[in-house]
Structures are given as C-alpha cells and as structure tokens.
Amino acid sequence: MHQGIMKAWLESSHLNGANSTYVEEMYEAYQEDPQSVSEDWQVVFDNLPHANGASADVPEAAHSKVRDYFRSLALEGSHKGSARVTDPEVDAKQVKVLQMINAHRFRGHQNANLDPLELWKRDKVSELDPAFHGLTSEDMQREFNTGSFAHGGETMKLVDLISALKTTYCGSIGAEYMHMIDTDEKRWIQQRLEPSLGRANYDKTAKTRILRGLNAAEGMEKYLGAKFPGAKRFSLEGGDALVPMMREIIYRAGEAGTKEVVVGMAHRGRLNLLVNILGKKPAELFDEFAGKHSDALNGSGDVKYHQGFSSDFKTPGGNVHLALAFNPSHLEIVNPVVMGSVRARLDRRGCDDGLEVLPITIHGDSAITGQGIVQETFNMSQTRGFKVGGSIRLVINNQVGFTTSNQDDIRSTEYCTDIAKMVQAPIFHVNADDPEAVVFISQLAVDYRNEFKRDVVIDLVCYRRHGHNEADEPSATQPLMYAKIKKHPTPRKIYADKLIAENTLAADEVTGMINDYRDALDHGDCVVDEWRPMTLHSVDWSPYINREWDEEYPAQMSMDRIQNLANKISYVPESHKLQSRVAKIYKDRTLMAKGEKLLDWGFAETLAYASILEDKKRIRITGQDSGRGTFFHRHAVLHNQNDASAYMPLRNISDDQGPIDLTDSVLSEASVLAFEYGYATAEPGGLTLWEAQFGDFANCAQVVIDQFLSSGEQKWGRLCGLTMLLPHGYEGQGPEHSSARLERFLQLCANHNMQVCVPSTPAQVYHMLRRQVVRPMRRPLIVMSPKSLLRHPLAVSTMEELAQGTFQNVIPEMDSLDSNKVDRVVFCSGKVYFELLERRRKENITNVALIRVEQLYPFPREEMLETLAQYQHVKDFVWCQEEPQNQGAWYCSQHHFWGAIPAGAELTYAGREASAAPACGYPTLHAQQQDSLIKTALKL
Numbered sequence: 057m058h059q060g061i062m063k064a065w066l067e068s069s070h071l072n073g074a075n076s077t078y079v080e081e082m083y084e085a086y087q088e089d090p091q092s093v094s095e096d097w098q099v100v101f102d103n104l105p106h107a108n109g110a111s112a113d114v115p116e117a118a119h120s121k122v123r124d125y126f127r128s129l130a131l132e133g134s135h136k137g138s139a140r141v142t143d144p145e146v147d148a149k150q151v152k153v154l155q156m157i158n159a160h161r162f163r164g165h166q167n168a169n170l171d172p173l174e175l176w177k178r179d180k181v182s183e184l185d186p187a188f189h190g191l192t193s194e195d196m197q198r199e200f201n202t203g204s205f206a207h208g209g210e211t212m213k214l215v216d217l218i219s220a221l222k223t224t225y226c227g228s229i230g231a232e233y234m235h236m237i238d239t240d241e242k243r244w245i246q247q248r249l250e251p252s253l254g255r256a257n258y259d260k261t262a263k264t265r266i267l268r269g270l271n272a273a274e275g276m277e278k279y280l281g282a283k284f285p286g287a288k289r290f291s292l293e294g295g296d297a298l299v300p301m302m303r304e305i306i307y308r309a310g311e312a313g314t315k316e317v318v319v320g321m322a323h324r325g326r327l328n329l330l331v332n333i334l335g336k337k338p339a340e341l342f343d344e345f346a347g348k349h350s351d352a353l354n355g356s357g358d359v360k361y362h363q364g365f366s367s368d369f370k371t372p373g374g375n376v377h378l379a380l381a382f383n384p385s386h387l388e389i390v391n392p393v394v395m396g397s398v399r400a401r402l403d404r405r406g407c408d409d410g411l412e413v414l415p416i417t418i419h420g421d422s423a424i425t426g427q428g429i430v431q432e433t434f435n436m437s438q439t440r441g442f443k444v445g446g447s448i449r450l451v452i453n454n455q456v457g458f459t460t461s462n463q464d465d466i467r468s469t470e471y472c473t474d475i476a477k478m479v480q481a482p483i484f485h486v487n488a489d490d491p492e493a494v495v496f497i498s499q500l501a502v503d504y505r506n507e508f509k510r511d512v513v514i515d516l517v518c519y520r521r522h523g524h525n526e527a528d529e530p531s532a533t534q535p536l537m538y539a540k541i542k543k544h545p546t547p548r549k550i551y552a553d554k555l556i557a558e559n560t561l562a563a564d565e566v567t568g569m570i571n572d573y574r575d576a577l578d579h580g581d582c583v584v585d586e587w588r589p590m591t592l593h594s595v596d597w598s599p600y601i602n603r604e605w606d607e608e609y610p611a612q613m614s615m616d617r618i619q620n621l622a623n624k625i626s627y628v629p630e631s632h633k634l635q636s637r638v639a640k641i642y643k644d645r646t647l648m649a650k651g652e653k654l655l656d657w658g659f660a661e662t663l664a665y666a667s668i669l670e671d672k673k674r675i676r677i678t679g680q681d682s683g684r685g686t687f688f689h690r691h692a693v694l695h696n697q698n699d700a701s702a703y704m705p706l707r708n709i710s711d712d713q714g715p716i717d718l719t720d721s722v723l724s725e726a727s728v729l730a731f732e733y734g735y736a737t738a739e740p741g742g743l744t745l746w747e748a749q750f751g752d753f754a755n756c757a758q759v760v761i762d763q764f765l766s767s768g769e770q771k772w773g774r775l776c777g778l779t780m781l782l783p784h785g786y787e788g789q790g791p792e793h794s795s796a797r798l799e800r801f802l803q804l805c806a807n808h809n810m811q812v813c814v815p816s817t818p819a820q821v822y823h824m825l826r827r828q829v830v831r832p833m834r835r836p837l838i839v840m841s842p843k844s845l846l847r848h849p850l851a852v853s854t855m856e857e858l859a860q861g862t863f864q865n866v867i868p869e870m871d872s873l874d875s876n877k878v879d880r881v882v883f884c885s886g887k888v889y890f891e892l893l894e895r896r897r898k899e900n901i902t903n904v905a906l907i908r909v910e911q912l913y914p915f916p917r918e919e920m921l922e923t924l925a926q927y928q929h930v931k932d933f934v935w936c937q938e939e940p941q942n943q944g945a946w947y948c949s950q951h952h953f954w955g956a957i958p959a960g961a962e963l964t965y966a967g968r969e970a971s972a973a974p975a976c977g978y979p980t981l982h983a984q985q986q987d988s989l990i991k992t993a994l995k996l
C-alpha cells in the first residue's frame with residue numbers, strides 16, 4: 057500500500073514545484089511531529105528518502121536535501137512558468153539517490169571489508185546496490201544532488217558518488233552510528249567520516265610510528281615465543297594493531313588535555329601492552345617467565361598476565377599518567393573497577409566533564425557479548441553517580457572465544473558489540489590489517505568521547521594466530537580458520553610491504569627496525585620512547601602502607617563540636633516541606649540534638665558522616681536506596697513535598713567541608729560494588745561506602761568480593777578501604793532477606809585482609825565509621841548492619857558515648873552482675889544480644905553474662921582476654937547465634953573463642969540447626985526457633 061501511495065505521489069502534481077512551499081512546510085511540520093500531518097502525507101514522507109528498513113529518523117538526515125529539492129522545483133517552475141517542468145522519472149531518481157546514500161550510512165558496515173581472513177560470511181545487502189534503487193548504468197554519468205553527504209560539491213556524478221560511498225562506508229571501516237538518536241552526533245560523525253572518505257592521510261612520521269608499533273607488537277611475541285616456548289603469554293598476534301592504536305589514543309587524549317588514562321583488559325595482549333605501551337622493562341617480564349619473584353612482595357603475588365602497571369607517557373600535548381588495572385581471571389569484571397577508579401580521579405581533580413581522565417576498556421569478542429557485567433557497566437555510563445564522561449571500549453575481536461567460534465554458538469546478535477547500542481554508542485568496526493584505518497578511527501573515537509562525553513566502541517576485527525594460550529592447539533577445533541591463518545602474512549609485514557611499495561620507507565629501514573627492537577629486548581631496558589618516570593599520579597599512598605587495624609587513633613572529640621554537628625544534621629530549612637514520617641524523624645533528631653532524647657542509629661550514623669566531612673574528607677555512599685535507607689532510617693536526602701527539590705543536611709555542615717556524593721545506585725550489585733572497589737582503591741583519603749538493599753543481595757557481586765576485595769592486597773598489593781553495609785538479622789522475613797551470609801565473609805578472612813564487624817549500638821556504628829577513615833589502615837570493612845535495631849528502644853546511645861568513647865571490638869557485660877556468681881558466659885553478635893538481654897532481665901537471671909563480639913575479624917584476642925579475666929572460674933561458655941549452625945560465625949570463628957576461654961572450659965553452641973536455606977519462611981516457625989535458641993543460651 058505504501059508503495060502504491062508513493063508511486064501515486066511521484067506521479068502526481070506535487071512534484072511540479074508550484075506548491076513546493078506548502079509541501080516543504082508540511083514536511084517541516086512532519087519533522088517536528090509526524091502526527092501533525094495527515095496519514096497519507098505521513099506515508100509519503102515516511103517513504104521519501106528512506107533506506108528500506110531504516111528507522112524513523114532517516115528523513116531528518118535528508119531533510120535539507122528534500123527541502124532544497126522542493127525549492128529547486130519551485131524555482132524551475134517559476135522560470136519556465138509551467139506547472140510540470142521536470143521529468144518525474146528524473147525526480148524520482150533523485151529521491152532514490154538520497155535513499156542510497158542513507159542506505160550506505162545505515163548498512164554500509166554490513167558489506168565493509170572487515171575480516172582480515174575473509175572468512176565472515178555476510179549476506180549481500182541489496183540496498184547497497186544501485187540497481188535496488190532503480191539506478192541504471194545510464195544514470196551513472198548524470199549529476200545528482202548529494203544532499204547532506206559531506207563529500208564533494210552539492211552535486212556529483214552518480215558513478216563518483218557510489219565510489220565515494222563505498223570507500224567511506226564499505227572499506228576497512230564499518231561505521232555503525234545511525235541507530236543513535238541524537239542528530240548532532242550523527243552529523244558530527246558524518247562530518248568526520250565523509251569528507252575524507254573514511255581514510256587518513258598520514259605523513260611519513262605518523263606512518264613510521266604506526267609501523268614501529270606493529271613491529272614492537274610482533275617482535276615482542278616472537279621473542280617470547282622463541283625464548284619461552286609453550287609458556288602462556290596470551291599472544292596478541294593477529295591483533296597487533298592494538299599497540300599502535302593505544303599509542304595514538306594516548307597521543308590524541310594528551311593533545312586534548314587528558315592527564316590520566318586508566319586501562320582495563322583481560323589476558324590477551326596484556327604482556328605486549330605492558331612492555332610496548334606502559335614501558336615495563338622486558339628484563340622484569342623475562343624474570344617472571346623464568347619463575348623469579350621479587351623479595352619485596354609480601355603477599356601471594358599473581359601470574360604475569362594479571363599484573364597491572366603504572367607509568368607516565370610523553371605525548372605532544374604533555375605527559376599523561378597511565379594506569380593498567382590489575383585483573384583477575386574473571387572476564388570483564390574489571391570494567392566497572394576501571395570506571396570507579398576514573399571517577400575517583402575525576403572527583404579529586406574536580407573535573408566534571410571527564411576530559412582529564414580517560415577510561416579505556418579492552419574486551420574480547422566473546423566476552424563483551426557474553427558477560428552481563430558489560431551491560432551493567434553500559435547502563436551506569438550516563439547516570440549521576442557513576443558517569444565518567446564516556447569511555448573508549450576496544451574489542452580485540454579475534455573471532456574465537458577459547459575454542460568456540462561458530463557464530464551459532466557464541467551469540468544471538470549480528471555483532472559482538474550490539475550491546476553498546478543500548479546507550480546509543482557509535483560502534484566502529486575496523487579491519488585490523490589496515491592499521492591506518494585503525495588509527496584514523498581511534499583518533500575519531502577520542503574526539504567523539506571528548507565532544508559528547510559518551511561511550512564509543514571500536515571493534516578491532518582480527519584473528520588469533522595461536523591457540524587460546526601457547527600450549528593450546530587451535531587447529532583441533534578451528535581447522536579451516538587455522539589453515540588460513542597459517543598462510544596469512546602478519547600485520548607488520550602487510551603494512552611494511554605497503555610502505556615500501558609506496559616509497560615511504562626503504563626495505564633496509566624496515567629490516568633495521570626489526571633488528572633494533574630485538575636488540576632492545578636483549579638489552580632488557582624499557583622499549584617505549586615515550587615512557588617517563590611516574591610523577592603525575594595525584595595520591596600519595598605511603599601514609600597508608602603497612603598499617604594495622606589495632607593501631608591507636610584519635611577517636612574522641614569535644615562535646616561542643618559534636619553538639620554543633622548534631623544541630624547541623626537535624627536542621628532543615630522551613631521552606632523545605634517534609635513528608636510527615638520524615639518530619640517526625642527530623643523532629644526526633646532535633647530532640648536528640650538538644651539532649652532530650654537518646655540517640656538512635658540514623659542520628660549517630662549521620663553524625664559520623666558529618667564529622668568526617670567537617671574534617672574535609674570526602675564521602676561517597678551508593679546503594680539501591682542509600683538516600684533514604686532501605687529501612688527508612690537514614691533520610692540523608694530530603695525531598696521537598698511541594699516541588700520535589702532535594703536538601704541534604706550533610707552538604708551544609710561548613711563552608712569548607714569535604715564533598716559528599718550520596719546517590720541511589722543503578723539496580724545492580726556486581727557493577728556497583730566493583731565500581732566502588734575501583735573508587736576506593738584510587739581514593740584513600742575519604743570514606744567510600746556501598747550499601748546492599750538486603751545483605752544477601754551482595755551474592756550477586758560475589759566475584760568482586762572473592763577476587764578483588766578479599767584478595768586484592770594479597771595478590772597485587774592494592775589497598776582498599778571500602779566499607780560494605782549489609783543488612784543482616786533474623787526477623788522472620790524468610791530465607792532471602794535475613795542473612796548477609798556472614799559465614800562467607802569470615803571464610804575469606806586471613807592475613808588481616810579485611811574487617812568483619814557487627815555493631816550493636818548507635819555509638820558503635822558512629823565510632824566504626826569514623827575509625828575507618830581516621831585510622832590510616834585501608835582495608836575493607838564488612839558490616840553486618842541492622843534492621844530492627846535501627847529502632848530498637850534499647851539500641852540507643854548518649855552524646856557522651858560518641859564524644860568520649862571509641863569503637864569497642866568486644867563489649868563486656870553491661871548489667872551489674874556479680875561476676876563471682878556467673879557460671880555461664882554467652883558470646884554473641886548483633887541483634888540477638890538484645891533478645892538475650894531482655895529475656896534474662898525478664899527471667900531475673902543473674903548467673904549468665906553476655907559478651908558482645910563486635911568485631912569478628914581480625915579477632916580482638918587481647919580485648920577478649922581482658923574481658924574474660926573476671927570469668928576465669930567459669931567452665932561453661934556458649935556461642936549464641938541466630939543463623940543456622942552451618943552459617944553465621946560458629947564454624948569460622950569458634951577457634952578464636954576456644955583460644956580465649958580459660959583452659960579446661962567448654963564451648964557449646966546455641967543457635968538454629970544446620971539448614972540448607974538461610975532462614976525459614978514461616979513467621980511462627982521463626983518465632984519458635986528464636987525462642988528455642990534464646991532458651992538454650994540462657995539455660996532455660
């Protein structure tokens with residue numbers, strides 16, 4: 057039907073130009089809002105300059121063309137004084153030419169020359185064929201208006217136009233950008249691609265630099281292959297263009313004013329970048345291959361292809377600091393870590409637009425499409441709390457993931473990069489055997505990122521010369537591909553031959569380059585000319601190195617100061633109308649500040665933040681409901697009920713206070729926790745906090761906990777002071793909302809790698825949070841944070857406890873029991889203490905003492921021994937917990953309790969029976985179990 061209408065229209069008098077203004081105005085109205093014109097006209101305009109299958113915004117791209125066209129018709133009409141002055145067939149062809157231009161912009165990449173091996177089977181795209189548009193060989197020499205195509209003049213011979221389109225859109229670069237909504241961005245890309253037909257015009261210096269990069273990439277792998285045959289190095293070969301590409305990206309970024317570049321990548325090509333871009337000394341790498349390790353290393357160390365590195369790099373625009381993030385084997389998880397690290401650096405520099413710090417993430421083709429963390433990271437990329445001004449994402453697309461290469465097995469999308477379309481990122485596929493195209497598009501990518509502050513993707517289509525690693529035999533699973541690879545010349549050779557053929561370089565210069573590089577490796581010194589010793593990174597970590605958790609620290613502050621802070625955090629401007637429940641909370645806070653009410657959890661926690669900010673330190677808190685608090689206790693961000701504006705008392709502490717970012721996060725655990733890990737490993741000065749909505753949700757981020765948080769210092773010497781707040785407590789809410797899986801954290805504890813705390817009072821949370829910043833040790837703090845305790849009448853503190861106290865790792869018996877009469881001591885952590893206390897008081901029990909262990913790891917042995925001094929006569933010790941026996945602290949911590957109780961005493965267990973689920977789903981069963989464990993603990 058559409059085509060019928062189109063045909064009718066083409067044949068109608070609309071084309072005669074007499075009514076062109078009317079048509080043009082209508083077209084403009086249609087551009088604003090397609091619904092504003094009649095349905096028939098919508099169909100006409102929809103079909104006008106469309107490529108088949110194109111999206112609704114195509115007409116916009118050709119708007120000027122269509123407008124000019126109507127005007128020219130009008131002009132011709134007035135000249136000739138006739139209602140029909142042009143040949144309808146010719147006019148229709150002009151429209152078809154515009155359609156063909158757009159077809160190339162939309163789908164040219166599908167027929168681009170991207171695969172160096174030429175193995176990709178790609179269907180022919182009929183819209184890219186002139187015949188599809190009814191354009192014949194007779195039309196080839198005719199001039200047509202080229203609309204918005206940004207090459208040549210207003211008109212071109214069809215034959216030249218087609219050639220220009222093919223060169224631009226179907227050469228070594230496949231540009232995918234017409235999915236983007238923003239017209240300015242699309243136009244920007246067209247203006248960068250079309251005038252030069254997507255080709256660079258590099259001088260001899262630039263070309264030589266590119267060849268130098270390829271030469272180094274290949275030389276390094278060959279050298280390692282010869283010196284350490286069969287050793288795993290995850291060779292870059294096939295994707296050698298990555299080296300010149302990285303160099304040019306850093307050059308371009310440096311020229312634009314970037315000061316730091318943070319890179320995240322998995323194994324492939326890592327050793328190559330370490331030596332050829334970051335400037336790691338080859339001799340050091342060879343030592344690692346030979347199995348030597350540095351005496352300076354205290355921890356476990358890590359394999360060479362997980363290692364990070366830092367250096368400075370000279371660019372024409374000034375030196376740039378480079379940091380390659382350490383990376384575990386888990387693919388892609390380093391991406392949000394890199395983004396967090398970048399955000400911390402940007403915040404420190406006060407750079408809001410991202411220009412000064414550039415993140416580059418390097419992906420494998422199977423991983424970028426296979427791993428969900430990639431989606432999570434894209435989703436964060438433009439959000440308030442997580443944006444970094446865009447990142448450059450490079451895919452080493454070697455068309456195989458370990459041994460899986462068949463597209464039917466590997467993905468359900470056309471390209472491995474399709475995920476990037478969710479954030480409207482432009483995607484540039486490029487043939488890695490054309491290094492000039494690679495460099496050209498890399499420069500464009502840097503400029504795009506800096507211009508629009510958004511992610512951009514380069515899909516470096518290459519191959520993998522060897523197996524997954526060097527001990528692997530790839531032809532067992534990819535026989536045809538590897539038969540082809542065997543015969544395929546290396547990227548260095550292809551480019552060197554080209555430069556020799558065009559007389560840019562002489563053959564002996566090329567040979568000299570190879571020999572020089574090999575000699576440099578033999579020598580073992582840095583092979584990167586641009587390498588400079590590190591002076592640019594902006595944080596001094598030395599105050600935090602070799603610190604321990606039990607170091608003394610100044611915990612106390614004057615009552616005056618604390619009173620002043622209490623007033624500040626409870627003040628809300630009158631004009632800011634609070635919701636009634638929130639108003640009640642703030643009314644209570646005012647009473648607490650006046651000393652008329654004991655302090656609750658939310659008040660003490662907020663006061664801790666206020667004091668840290670007043671000390672000019674930075675605070676960053678994220679989590680799914682951090683502003684309000686999952687359990688309605690925090691209300692750090694106050695929403696005006698009249699106009700929805702936000703007010704944060706914590707931003708109004710003093711004129712020169714530290715900054716606070718308190719943002720609700722995207723609905724993710726893995727990427728957000730990884731981001732905060734990255735932030736905290738780059739920002740030691742302040743307090744970085746992640747809060748889970750419910751504690752067990754942290755298990756979605758288990759990889760971050762296992763592979764970064766708990767082991768990053770041991771493996772890589774990277775300190776991290778991140779605090780995790782994990783709501784935990786058995787309130788009868790079922791298996792999924794009770795436990796933060798304390799046992800998993802305790803099981804990961806060794807070498808004083810992190811702290812696991814279960815604070816039970818407002819004063820304790822206050823001191824615990826302050827301690828994490830004031831004390832110079834930077835290690836993760838895992839907090840089993842409360843739910844019902846947030847409002848428990850006994851879980852209250854005084855202002856004096858805040859001002860004068862300190863964090864108590866162990867809290868001794870609080871009631872005045874006669875210790876001589878005590879014949880049982882119950883250890884416990886968390887909210888169960890209050891249940892034990894209330895029951896003991898109710899039953900008038902005086903022979904059972906209750907001791908709270910507020911820090912389960914590192915176990916506070918000295919404090920525990922001190923606390924138990926008065927109970928040396930006691931033989932009966934009990935650990936009481938709410939969790940089932942196989943969970944909680946019982947199995948992981950009992951050796952510490954055994955080690956602290958008097959010789960000859962017994963330690964027994966009071967808690968739920970072992971269970972596969974963390975908690976039961978029935979409130980009555982929960983209550984029975986809870987009653988039973990309390991009774992067991994109190995000998996009732």
Ligand code: AMP
Nearest residue numbers: 366378379593597737738773774775776
């Ligand atoms: P970067 O800015 O990440 O390249 O780090 C520069 C230098 O700071 C590194 O070489 C380390 O010496 C030190 N450094 C950076 N991050 C940490 C960390 N999380 N823990 C300890 N030292 C660090």
